[in-house]
Amino acid sequence: MFVQHLGLLAALFAVAQAKVQYLVGPPFLRGSGKTCPADLKPQGIAIAGIDFGCDIDGTCPVNSGSFPLSGYGGSDGEGQMKHFVTDNGLNMFRLPVSWQYLLHGKSPGDKFDQDAFARYDKLMQACLNTGAYCMIDMHNFARFDGGIIGQGGPTNDQFGDLWSQLATAYASDKKVVFGLMNEPHDLDIKLWSDTCQAAVTAIRKAGADKQMILLPGTNFDSAATLVSTGSAEALLKITNPDGSNDGLLLDIHKYLDENNSGQHAQCTTNNTEAFTELAAYLRKQKRIGMVSETGASSDSSCMTAFCAQNKVINDNSDVYVGLVAWAAGSFGASYVLSLTPTRQGDRWVNNELFSKCVLAPWENSEGGTSSSSTTATATRSATKPDSSSTATVSSATRTPTDNVGQGVATDSKDAPSSATFLKPLTVQATLSQVACLLLGGLIHLLS
Ligand SMILES: *[C@@H]1O[C@H](CO)[C@@H](O)[C@H](O)[C@H]1NC(C)=O
Ligand SMILES: *[C@@H]1O[C@H](CO)[C@@H](O)[C@H](O)[C@H]1NC(C)=O
DSSP states (O other): OOGGGHHHHHHHHHHHHHHHHHHSOOHHHHTTTOOSGGGSSOEEEEEEOTTTTOOTTSOOOTTSOOBSSTTTBSOOHHHHHHHHHHHHOOOEEEEEEOHHHHHTTOOTTSOOOHHHHHHHHHHHHHHHTTTOEEEEEEOSTTEETTEETTTTSSOHHHHHHHHHHHHHHTTTOTTEEEEOOSOOOSSOHHHHHHHHHHHHHHHHHTTOOSSOEEEEOHHHHBTTTTTTTSHHHHHTTOOOTTSOOTTEEEEEEEEOSTTSSSOOSSOOOOOHHHHHHHHHHHHHHTOOEEEEEEEOOSSHHHHHHHHHHHHHHHHTTTTEEEEEEEEEETOOTTSTTOOOOEEETTEEEEEHHIIIIIIHHHHTSTTOOOOGGGGOEEOBOSSOSOGGGOOOOOTTOOOTTOOOOOOGGGGSOOOOOOOOBOSOOOOOOOHHHHHHHHHHHHHHHHO
16 A cells, blocks of 8 residues: 555654664664663663761661652652653663661561552652663662671572562563662672672562562772772673573762762762773673663862763763763752752753763764754852862862762752753753654555
């Protein structure tokens, strides 16, 4: 029935395909013929809030969070996610939660508190409904109320049970990603890899046999020290029950301030060397990793360094298969690392840091999409973020070993949500989505 239009369709198809090739499609996905944003190299952002108040000793008071859904006490995380997908083509969100939150007063090894899990699931479903990948982030620093998991604290079996319950719930959701643990630190890495192995086995045995699982190293999962701490070597030995390592990715974090904590406004490193060296290591091992957390402030030093870092990550997308920035969700616009979009009238507006250093390096890379909504930027007022996290940069304190990690400030709700914008904004349609719809329609007609 469409035969007479085939010539025209073929021409249209060629144009659309050229467009899409230009717009999207990292080399490792091109072969698979997947071209729409949801199938791109993951690019995303954390929708934080439940984790507020979690400390690096693994204490996470259940009531100190700010649940990132409207009507649940925090921000409109659902609206933010829809915006990021529709307007910017993002395809991954990281959803922090804590072990304590899921238990709500019960003990490790117990079944989850049903109401608490139902709330987390509401956030998860809001994420899955956007079509994006949705990463569970267990925000406990390898601990539970001070005790290191598998090293004096909860047992590996109890940790396995935690992940078994989650994997059972999401076994059929191929886009759920299991982030085993946020930022382990100060522990025995060999024992920690045993703990992670227990979780991997539990997840696979619960039926989640294909989903990505992220394996985090010590020293706050720092990109700069994953190899030197022995983390990478120990973690990459972990296997699925069938002996393969399919879907098992090295988890990677990094900040750019003086002690890699993400607590200072000033960026003192662009991490290009660390990410280049780690990429070479992964390539040699024939393994891949996910940069599941990195962030910076809107200080001018970060506008340079964060952009430079993220360009290197995107340039090495053969081994860094995704980048998830920290953070939006219930963080206000004045939080030191804020990437939270603001609502202006009936539209969402990204801050300049997000547009310039998260979106642009991705869009300009081979793997990126090209939604034109990068023009929807806002210029922040020149005033620094809240003074409590404003840096006083000491020239002497940057440790050569990069051996201190992210502290609690990224989880503290120290951010009143008011923003000052100086410029009017423009928002345009999302070109890549239009191109994909067009291509999808043509493929449908031709097949
Ligand atoms: C990153 O920092 C290093 C060391 O300060 C510097 O040599 C390099 O030029 C920087 N890279 C970029 C892309 O800015
Ligand atoms: C990093 O610096 C901040 C602010 O100076 C400090 O509060 C924090 O404890 C430091 N983090 C670590 C892990 O040393």
